[in-house]
Amino acid sequence: MRPVDFTRFWDLTTATAASAARPNFGNVHFKRTKTPEQPLELYEFEVCPYCRIAREALSALSLDPIIYPCPKGSGRFREKVKQEGGRYQFPYLVDPNTGVSMYESADIADYLFRQYGDGQTPWFLRQRGFAVSTSMLASGFRPQRGRRAVPSREPEKLLELYSYEGSPFCRIAREALCELELPHQLRNVPRRSPDRDAFVSISGKMQVPYLLDPNTGAQMFESEAIRRYLYETYATNGH
Numbered sequence: 001m002r003p004v005d006f007t008r009f010w011d012l013t014t015a016t017a018a019s020a021a022r023p024n025f026g027n028v029h030f031k032r033t034k035t036p037e038q039p040l041e042l043y044e045f046e047v048c049p050y051c052r053i054a055r056e057a058l059s060a061l062s063l064d065p066i067i068y069p070c071p072k073g074s075g076r077f078r079e080k081v082k083q084e085g086g087r088y089q090f091p092y093l094v095d096p097n098t099g100v101s102m103y104e105s106a107d108i109a110d111y112l113f114r115q116y117g118d119g120q121t122p123w124f125l126r127q128r129g130f131a132v133s134t135s136m137l138a139s140g141f142r143p144q145r146g147r148r149a150v151p152s153r154e155p156e157k158l159l160e161l162y163s164y165e166g167s168p169f170c171r172i173a174r175e176a177l178c179e180l181e182l183p184h185q186l187r188n189v190p191r192r193s194p195d196r197d198a199f200v201s202i203s204g205k206m207q208v209p210y211l212l213d214p215n216t217g218a219q220m221f222e223s224e225a226i227r228r229y230l231y232e233t234y235a236t237n238g239h
């Protein structure tokens with residue numbers, strides 16, 4: 001009999017509890033009326049409850065932003081936000097298609113549904129008090145993950161992660177990308193997403209998270225394998 005891996009058990013329990021605090025929000029596709037020609041850019045960090053609201057909106061619209069992780073204590077991308085927006089505050093969205101950039105998770109959600117959806121922000125993002133309090137609850141289940149930067153080397157090319165917001169397994173993979181400040185293209189494939197068929201033709205099956213690293217040629221499923229791979233490949237302090 002294999003020994004019980006308590007760390008893994010704890011990760012899955014708390015990540016599932018975090019997902020349950022925002023049940024299914026961002027996991028199901030909402031009508032997308034336009035696809036951005038150039039990818040949107042989101043500066044954020046995983047544990048930030050406001051960032052989750054922005055990520056849920058992107059996930060619900062099956063949009064594929066470039067994520068620039070800005071965990072506490074990081075230097076790689078935080079400065080750009082200060083320079084462009086004027087302050088360190090996350091999330092920060094940049095839309096190179098329209099020249100718009102903004103702080104404030106509620107404004108970001110409304111903007112995305114106006115620009116790329118049918119103009120109707122779903123209730124779970126629109127009800128501000130509810131959205132923020134439940135998103136804080138979700139973060140509270142894993143308060144230390146996806147929060148602080150871990151020394152790492154910067155990859156030359158963007159990694160790619162197929163994901164959707166409410167999957168506890170995807171959260172574990174996103175936390176590692178965040179902690180290591182690894183910029184990546186997040187490919188959102190929620191249920192009923194029109195982009196799922198293209199994903200399956202690349203990966204062979206519908207399962208997320210799925211990581212592609214063009215820097216090494218690595219491709220993999222499984223949150224724990226992804227986390228281990230990212231730390232072994234990019235952490236520089238022996239984590």
Ligand SMILES: N[C@@H](CCC(=O)N[C@@H](CS)C(=O)NCC(=O)O)C(=O)O
Nearest residue numbers: 048049050088089090091104105106
């Ligand atoms: N009202 C803002 C609040 C954003 C906010 O307070 N973000 C925190 C992180 S959760 C922040 O940027 N803190 C500064 C920092 O992390 O350096 C929103 O909804 O976007």
